[in-house]
Amino acid sequence: MTSSKRKHKTYTQQFKEETVALVTDQGYSVIEAAEAVGVRPNQIYNWKQRIVDEATGARLTGEDREELLRLGSKGATQRKNHVKSIVQC
Helix, strand or coil: CCCCCCCCCCCCHHHHHHHHHHHHCCCCCHHHHHHHHCCCHHHHHHHHHHHHHHHHCCCCCHHHHHHHHHHHHHHHHHHHHHHHHHHHC
């Protein structure tokens, strides 16, 4: 028996936002919107929750996450340099 890996479709942020807007702005039910765009209803629920969380600050946006990681790695480098300077004294 051969097992095959499932391919997961990836959707753009714009697609997700427009799909959620069908429900929130245009009065579609989640099931109707899911059928209209060809996704599963639970995906729309997840996308909607993520959008709400990002808007309320409960979840970092992609840009915020990248900035935090950038600052975190910069801070780690600065800490290493500080420790090296202390050790060399």
